[in-house]
Amino acid sequence: MAKHGMRVIVLTYLLFLLILPIGLIGWRTFGDGPGPFIDALTTHSALHAFQVTLVVAGWAVVLNTLFGVLAALLLVRHDFPGKRLLSALIDLPLAVSPVVVGLALILVYGAFSPAGGWLEGRGIQIIFSTPGMVLATVFVCLPLVVRSIVPVLEEMGDEQEQAAQTLGAGGWQTFRRITLPGIRAALGYGIVLSLARALGEYGAVAVVSGRTVDQTQTLTLFVEERFENFDVQASYAAALALAVIAVASLLATKLLRPKDGS
């Protein structure tokens, strides 16, 4: 009896918190058939938002992957003073509110700060422009690649790499032929996590982008802006598109997730 009671409580909770809301948005979007959905997503603004989102997420994922691999190798394979500090700093972004991330970047790279002003003088605009949005996205995604790779690198050990070295492989060859294939699945997992997070980031990007329609508006910003302007159809359509991306990446991570005990 207790067992069934618990099951009912859990299912009810999840029904009202998770399943109904998500089901409803699909129903609302497609309530009038797929036509309006497609129309709403093919307006100039929507397409532009798609494009901005892809550019920002693409750069952020590339940077985050390079940094993630480097940091993971340093943390697992190398010894240096301040290693624990580096490790702690990498996890720090998880504890920071997206809005605070945005504020932090504005304070350093905004046009009225010394660094931002200096860059502005050289024609490089960070805040209210793509670089700032990339920085914000990198910030919020920072730990994802590192933390996906580190356990696998530890598990793998360094013997295969040493064996490659005794066989004549240099540092880069060892990395490319031995280390990289060993961490491939974990790296893929981390990249998908980062990509999903990057595509869906809202708060940090909202602060640093200036939210200019047709310029720095990402898809998440588009959802909010359309909703506030009572264009609910477009808002729902974009939200559903993002939800589909989220579900796809969720499924991808399930496939890529390192199996326990293997």
Added chain:
Amino acid sequence: MSETTKSTTATLDEKVATAGPDSPPGGKGRSVRPVGLGGGAGGAGGTAIGVGIATIFLSAVVLIPLAAVIWKGASQGPGGFWDAITTPDAWAALKLTVIASLVVALVNLVMGTLIAWVLVRDSFPGKGLLDLLIDLPFALPTIVAGLVLLTLYGTDSPLGVSLAYTRTGVVVALLFVTLPFVVRTVQPVLLELDKDMEQAAASLGAGNWTIFRRIILPNLVPAMLAGTALAFTRAVAEFGSTVLISGNVPFKTQVAAVHIFGQIESDNTAAAAATSTALLVLSLLVLLTIDLMRRWGARRG
């Protein structure tokens, strides 16, 4: 517990408790040597270059910007900082954030553990799908999460339950985005829990409730608390999901992150920095607590 934290699932959006690099590499007791990018015994130079690049990157993206927030927040001295976070609207927002996050953390503690329990020990059709859905709040962009909830609990709610522009609405939004934390930290522990212990207790005459209270619960507590603390930090920091459903009503439904956003929009960065510093300190304290708890757990197990 160290095993637990290691096998704890990484999920979209957030990576729950992670195995730190301070745990021995590979568990084989080998010393850490420069290999890979460094290249053999002569890798000290490679290490230095790598650390240099990582430090510069981390400084540019994370360290200097966060330092700037604290610098700005503290620029008016302790008195100025205190004045900035105790203006009526800032204080109300901080108070709402902390109280709502505490409520959310407690609900997660109970419901998250219960969900984990049902997912591990119960079986019914569709359980696999449900297990998959648990991670959805991490995968879903927060603004979409907010929109989704507003659809069901907004002013034209098909259920007739309107939570829009209410504190309850804020709590529901926070519950949605923090759902996976406790579930995903407790679940692996429950999976690895030795059934022999329960059977031994049963053979010694312990009833179901006693077994749960005396055998299972003590093993789950570290994971439950770690998950709850993570849910709390996430709730404190949350922005996107609360924007739409809260309606951003000062003194009523405005959470701290939304308040900071408003201050930035009105170019009041000093006030925004002060409130941000308060949030940062709060999150760091909780993270520190988690770390201490993890060490305590690792020592026990």
Added chain:
Amino acid sequence: MAIEIRDVNKSFGEAAVLRDVSVDVASGSLTALLGPSGGGKSTLLRVIAGLERPDSGQVLISGKDATRLPPQRRGVGFVFQHYAAFKHMTVFENVAFGLKIRKRPKPEIKKRVEELLELVHLDQFAARYPAQLSGGQRQRMALARALAVNPEVLLLDEPFGALDAQVRKELRTWLRRLHDEVHVTTVFVTHDQEEAIEVADTIVVLADGVVQQAGAPGDIYDNPASPFVMRFLGPVTEIGGRLLRPHDVVISTEPGPGTRPAVITRVVRLGFETRVEFQVREPGEPGEEHPAWAQMTRESAGRLSAEAGTEVHVRPSVQAATVPAS
């Protein structure tokens, strides 16, 4: 000399793992680094390979100073204790790895790898992945991989350590035969004295980071330089304050020059050999007795008609190698 190690010191933090170690390895020899675990033998092997850098001292390979050379440029083949098989490559790709790095032409690689796989009896397994091989097969693959690049020296870290007893014995004989065929200077690390004596033509005994003794197996066995080496290389017993091999104990019924009185406590027949345990009374120390034992053939035990309680007289045999007990 293929390898010359000169006054090498190495510490990990506070712990000195190698202390003024000097070892010569002759070209074409098969040398065992023998010692208890933690004695520094694996570290010494890794120093030779360039996987560890010594704090001081020199390593010469084929007469050239290699102390500062990275492992890639030392021309050594290294077989790791747990094989370090490249898990994502087939057996063929594993063996071909070093040749590919050296950018040899494809047909040459193919020919060389096939040759080697035949040599290690893995020609049937070229397309398999390491996970599909047994421990012994993985070991042989690792060996072929190390040999593929024609190393000047072959280094093996506890090559049989992770295998079960039966496979160990087989591979031991096989390694000896392989060495006789290939003639590459080989150094292997082991903690098993039987393995070292059976396979190697030179043994270097290493303990506490110090070379205790080096020489041919027979020499070391017969003329151990210290009680430690004597104990480590085979069974010992003690008579008259000296250590000796149990098969060097002479038991007679009558007293003679240099004998000590003893009382047999137990006679154990172990197939061909018989183990006689007794209590020795040392002269000059009345009432002082200590246990000792002798190893003899069944025949000589029969001649002695030894049984528990028999009073006998014991002494070291004339040619016995002995060292002071402490």
